[in-house]
Amino acid sequence: MMLLAAIAAWSLLAFGFFLFVIQLMAHEIGFWIGRRHAGRGSVASEGVGVLVTGMLGLLAFVLALTLSFASERFTDRRAATLSEANALGTAWLRAKAIGQPRGDEIARLLEQYTTLRMAFVSADYDPPVLDDLNQRTSALQSEIWGHLSAIIREQPNPVTSSLMAALNETFDTTTAERFAFELRLPSQIFWLLIGLTLLGMGTLGYQLALRGARVLGLAALLTLTWTVVIVDIIDLAAARLGTFRASVVAYQWTLQGFQSGVTIPPAPSR
Numbered sequence: 001m002m003l004l005a006a007i008a009a010w011s012l013l014a015f016g017f018f019l020f021v022i023q024l025m026a027h028e029i030g031f032w033i034g035r036r037h038a039g040r041g042s043v044a045s046e047g048v049g050v051l052v053t054g055m056l057g058l059l060a061f062v063l064a065l066t067l068s069f070a071s072e073r074f075t076d077r078r079a080a081t082l083s084e085a086n087a088l089g090t091a092w093l094r095a096k097a098i099g100q101p102r103g104d105e106i107a108r109l110l111e112q113y114t115t116l117r118m119a120f121v122s123a124d125y126d127p128p129v130l131d132d133l134n135q136r137t138s139a140l141q142s143e144i145w146g147h148l149s150a151i152i153r154e155q156p157n158p159v160t161s162s163l164m165a166a167l168n169e170t171f172d173t174t175t176a177e178r179f180a181f182e183l184r185l186p187s188q189i190f191w192l193l194i195g196l197t198l199l200g201m202g203t204l205g206y207q208l209a210l211r212g213a214r215v216l217g218l219a220a221l222l223t224l225t226w227t228v229v230i231v232d233i234i235d236l237a238a239a240r241l242g243t244f245r246a247s248v249v250a251y252q253w254t255l256q257g258f259q260s261g262v263t264i265p266p267a268p269s270r
Contacts, residue, residue, distance in 0.1 A: 012231055012235055016227050016228070019194070019197075019231070022198065028205060030201065030205030033209070048203075052207045055199060055200050059197060062192060063193070067232075069237065071236055073183050076180045077239055077246040080176055081248070083173045088170055090169075090170075091110055091167050095163060098160065098163060102151050106163075111258050115251075116140065117177075118248045120181075121245075137174065141171055141174075148164055151163070181239040181240075185237035190234075194230075197230065204219070205219070
């Protein structure tokens with residue numbers, strides 16, 4: 001079983017192929033056992049059909065449950081990226097409004113911070129790379145907060161307090177985003193899904209053997225359908241394994257806003 005998890009972490013395509021093959025193997029094993037029992041004439045195919053229907057119904061329920069869980073995790077990740085990008089934009093504008101060198105330095109560091117967060121969102125599953133990104137994020141947070149502490153001590157007013165609130169929200173959304181990207185499909189649900197899939201294919205093969213029906217092509221089509229659904233579920237639930245990724249477009253828009261800068265127009269004439 002650990003082999004399946006290792007293959008999924010390496011390549012979802014390879015995992016899908018392996019899952020497809022072992023499902024067909026489970027179907028053939030069930031068919032072989034059913035053919036032997038059919039020769040003895042000791043099993044009622046009608047009763048087996050009821051059990052197989054219940055088994056496949058339970059599998060469909062677990063598929064729907066895991067798909068809902070995976071979809072929610074994907075939505076949480078997308079929402080987290082948008083919240084962080086918005087918080088970064090607000091903090092940058094307030095830093096620019098301070099009007100002193102430390103405020104400009106905070107704005108410059110926030111630009112680096114945005115690029116770093118964009119790299120975190122788009123990174124593949126590589127623990128050393130992710131650890132490095134998280135360490136660099138923490139270092140930037142400390143540096144930014146150090147400049148903020150100096151500003152608060154020099155200018156304790158509502159403007160600097162609003163900057164502190166914006167930066168605090170930015171760092172909080174970073175933590176929330178990291179948590180959203182760490183959430184995965186629970187291993188108990190994963191193995192329940194795989195186990196029910198193999199058991200369902202095996203019992204289906206058993207039932208077909210009792211009835212003397214050989215429909216390997218249709219069984220392969222059903223297996224392929226289940227495989228695609230399971231792979232998509234795992235892809236949705238995992239932040240960095242497949243093609244369902246949170247977009248970095250919100251960060252790109254935020255960086256475009258930084259590049260535009262802040263232009264202070266002349267005071268309107270009375």
